[in-house]
Amino acid sequence: MSETVASTRSAETDSGPVSGAEVILENVGKRYPGQQQPAVGDLSMTINAGEIVMLVGPSGCGKTTTLKMINRLIEPTSGRIMLGGEDIIKANGDELRRRIGYVIQAGGLFPHMTVEANVKLVPNMLGWDKKKTATRTEELLDLVGLDPKVYRSRYPKELSGGQQQRVGVARALAADPPVLLMDEPFGAVDPITRQRLQDELLRIQKELRKTIIIVTHDFDEAVKLGDRIAIFRQGGEIVQYDTPEEILASPADDFVESFVGAGATLRQLTLVRVKDVPLDMPVTARIGEDKQEIARRAMQEGARDVVVVDERNRPLRWVDLRELEGSGKLAAGEDNKLKVIGEGATLNDALDTMLVSSHSSAIVVGRGNQIVGRVNVDIITNAIALLRSARNGANDDLDEMPDHDSSTRPSGARRVTR
Amino acid sequence: MTVDGSVTERPNEAVVADAPEMDQEPRRIKRKLPKSLFIQPVLILLALAGFLIWRANATLTTVQERTLGYSSIKAETIEHLKLTFAAAVIVLAIAIPLGIALTRKKLRRVATPVTFVANIGQAAPAIGLFVLLAIALQVGFWTSVLALCAYAMLPVLANTIVGLRGVDQRLVEAGRGQGMSAMAVLFRVELPLAVPVMLTGVRTALVLLVGTATLATFIDGGGLGVLITTGINLFQPKLLVSGALIVGLLALTVDWLGRLFEELFRPKGL
Ligand SMILES: Nc1ncnc2c1ncn2[C@@H]1O[C@H](COP(=O)(O)OP(=O)(O)OP(=O)(O)O)[C@@H](O)[C@H]1O
Numbered sequence: 012m013s014e015t016v017a018s019t020r021s022a023e024t025d026s027g028p029v030s031g032a033e034v035i036l037e038n039v040g041k042r043y044p045g046q047q048q049p050a051v052g053d054l055s056m057t058i059n060a061g062e063i064v065m066l067v068g069p070s071g072c073g074k075t076t077t078l079k080m081i082n083r084l085i086e087p088t089s090g091r092i093m094l095g096g097e098d099i100i101k102a103n104g105d106e107l108r109r110r111i112g113y114v115i116q117a118g119g120l121f122p123h124m125t126v127e128a129n130v131k132l133v134p135n136m137l138g139w140d141k142k143k144t145a146t147r148t149e150e151l152l153d154l155v156g157l158d159p160k161v162y163r164s165r166y167p168k169e170l171s172g173g174q175q176q177r178v179g180v181a182r183a184l185a186a187d188p189p190v191l192l193m194d195e196p197f198g199a200v201d202p203i204t205r206q207r208l209q210d211e212l213l214r215i216q217k218e219l220r221k222t223i224i225i226v227t228h229d230f231d232e233a234v235k236l237g238d239r240i241a242i243f244r245q246g247g248e249i250v251q252y253d254t255p256e257e258i259l260a261s262p263a264d265d266f267v268e269s270f271v272g273a274g275a276t277l278r279q280l281t282l283v284r285v286k287d288v289p290l291d292m293p294v295t296a297r298i299g300e301d302k303q304e305i306a307r308r309a310m311q312e313g314a315r316d317v318v319v320v321d322e323r324n325r326p327l328r329w330v331d332l333r334e335l336e337g338s339g340k341l342a343a344g345e346d347n348k349l350k351v352i353g354e355g356a357t358l359n360d361a362l363d364t365m366l367v368s369s370h371s372s373a374i375v376v377g378r379g380n381q382i383v384g385r386v387n388v389d390i391i392t393n394a395i396a397l398l399r400s401a402r403n404g405a406n407d408d409l410d411e412m413p414d415h416d417s418s419t420r421p422s423g424a425r426r427v428t429r
Numbered sequence: 430m431t432v433d434g435s436v437t438e439r440p441n442e443a444v445v446a447d448a449p450e451m452d453q454e455p456r457r458i459k460r461k462l463p464k465s466l467f468i469q470p471v472l473i474l475l476a477l478a479g480f481l482i483w484r485a486n487a488t489l490t491t492v493q494e495r496t497l498g499y500s501s502i503k504a505e506t507i508e509h510l511k512l513t514f515a516a517a518v519i520v521l522a523i524a525i526p527l528g529i530a531l532t533r534k535k536l537r538r539v540a541t542p543v544t545f546v547a548n549i550g551q552a553a554p555a556i557g558l559f560v561l562l563a564i565a566l567q568v569g570f571w572t573s574v575l576a577l578c579a580y581a582m583l584p585v586l587a588n589t590i591v592g593l594r595g596v597d598q599r600l601v602e603a604g605r606g607q608g609m610s611a612m613a614v615l616f617r618v619e620l621p622l623a624v625p626v627m628l629t630g631v632r633t634a635l636v637l638l639v640g641t642a643t644l645a646t647f648i649d650g651g652g653l654g655v656l657i658t659t660g661i662n663l664f665q666p667k668l669l670v671s672g673a674l675i676v677g678l679l680a681l682t683v684d685w686l687g688r689l690f691e692e693l694f695r696p697k698g699l
């Protein structure tokens with residue numbers, strides 16, 4: 012087990028104080044009755060307070076079992092689990108679980124209870140007074156980006172999948188538990204919503220610094236979210252438990268290597284944020300501007316297309332030079348081809364977004380959804396070159412690199428663990 | 430709140446331009462009562478009015494006058510309802526807790542044999558059940574209630590089991606995962622979610638009971654069955670049809686009340 016101090020992301024200067032607790036598993040095992048092999052054999056790991064640890068591994072390797080042993084939804088058959096110095100086996104199971112947040116796929120919201128009732132569940136069980144609970148509910152809905160006024164009295168069915176998942180997170184955080192357990196939390200939402208939820212989880216974590224343990228099938232997600240990743244093999248055996256950087260740079264063995272998959276350099280794009288690379292600024296135009304004037308500006312910059320923005324600099328749509336032929340003013344139109352990402356998105360997210368964009372680039376928006384630039388193929392290529400020189404040829408996978416030509420779509424090689 | 434850029438002040442709009450159709454908000458649920466719920470009572474009232482008009486204008490023999498007198502019809506109807514509701518209360522008090530118990534982990538395995546027994550109760554010819562019990566015990570009201578109970582147990586028991594089994598196990602787990610006790614999960618998650626299916630079972634049982642309670646008259650249990658048996662014995666089609674009509678209207682009314690109840694007590698948000 013590596014003893015490195017908290018990795019780069021949790022060490023960021025502007026994050027809040029750690030409110031999480033340390034979780035230690037000591038020789039933990041689980042054998043289901045009537046089963047030859049134990050689901051988890053003999054597992055020991057330390058999860059540092061305030062870190063996000065991702066559990067990844069093939070199906071049936073014991074990830075869920077491990078996670079549920081931490082809140083004793085599943086009772087371990089051997090070993091010891093310590094939570095902030097307390098042996099959890101001695102605690103009352105129901106009381107223990109009220110102190111540990113638990114999020115499952117699709118949120119697991121109770122369909123017959125409103126958003127508010129779902130979030131209030133644990134505070135009510137803990138006997139909080141009405142006012143404190145109400146304030147907390149509002150605070151939490153705000154925290155997960157849902158306007159309490161709009162969503163408080165809705166039923167889960169009246170929410171989109173992503174919104175349900177947010178409420179699931181709010182409910183788990185309600186009583187401010189030091190530890191959060193999440194079992195494939197973003198498995199049931201579309202890729203773009205997933206990316207957004209991941210970004211939000213990171214934002215929330217930056218503020219709260221809980222100890223968060225997440226089971227995932229998506230290695231990219233593990234690299235993006237994890238301060239550390241634990242790679243499991245059948246029987247709950249940990250093959251490697253380290254920072255994403257370390258796992259990508261030096262996989263422990265062939266098993267991890269196969270898990271990390273081809274194109275480890277490409278995966279490292281998940282470690283770079285959009286705000287950390289120099290962005291390109293597209294030519295912008297406003298509705299009502301003279302077409303010829305816009306075209307002239309674009310030509311000067313050598314651009315073939317222009318981003319239409321609104322009065323607050325929020326991007327609306329792309330316009331081709333061809334559409335700017337003739338005279339007259341730029342009219343409002345459908346704004347369906349534009350792909351935007353936040354500054355906190357990873358280059359991997361940017362690449363994903365670009366690949367589905369008709370303009371091979373992703374517009375980056377900052378505060379208030381204002382345009383701050385764009386990521387294009389050159390920027391990604393440069394980042395890859397930098398990452399590769401940083402790795403110093405330690406793991407040569409040159410042939411996995413996309414050509415500098417934008418028509419190469421490396422997506423096929425990127426997600427191996429799905 | 431910190432804004433690291435990936436999430437703007439309006440996180441919901443951050444990617445709106447991007448994939449509007451993917452994470453769109455579904456419509457808000459509006460509850461509407463089905464039309465048939467309004468038609469049914471109208472039809473019942475029309476039929477009842479028809480009967481009353483016929484009764485007021487028909488030329489009847491003295492026997493018929495006596496049997497179809499308002500006061501005796503009223504007394505028989507009340508007796509009929511007493512039979513029905515006594516049986517219903519007992520059935521609910523037994524079948525629902527039993528159904529709950531049979532869906533708990535420890536008893537799950539005996540659910541099939543128990544449902545099988547309940548099945549026999551219903552599959553047996555109802556009249557046979559009444560007569561057998563009358564021979565074994567005695568004739569009268571409570572023996573009739575007992576026979577009715579055996580007959581109406583199955584729909585409530587079966588629907589309680591089916592309703593509870595139909596609850597998404599992930600929700601049960603989510604409840605336990607939040608620290609709810611097994612009891613709390615049962616009362617606050619499982620039962621509310623099973624309510625629609627359970628209520629359908631209760632309604633079915635009630636309708637069955639109203640119909641079957643006509644047999645009580647054979648073992649001196651009272652009820653509207655007396656109209657029908659008198660009609661048959663004395664070959665008086667007017668009595669027979671009147672009895673059948675009143676029982677039918679009663680059953681339809683109970684069914685309607687049941688439906689109304691189901692609509693009103695279906696948990697919101699489903
Ligand atoms: N309740 C149970 N009874 C018996 N065996 C079980 C039970 N739950 C899980 N197992 C077994 O234990 C092993 C580990 O299961 P677990 O659910 O922890 O896997 P996992 O890593 O979460 O897999 P997945 O990625 O598919 O969710 C599997 O072989 C599974 O069949």
Ligand SMILES: [Mg+2]
Nearest residue numbers: 074075076226
């Ligand atoms: Mg699992």
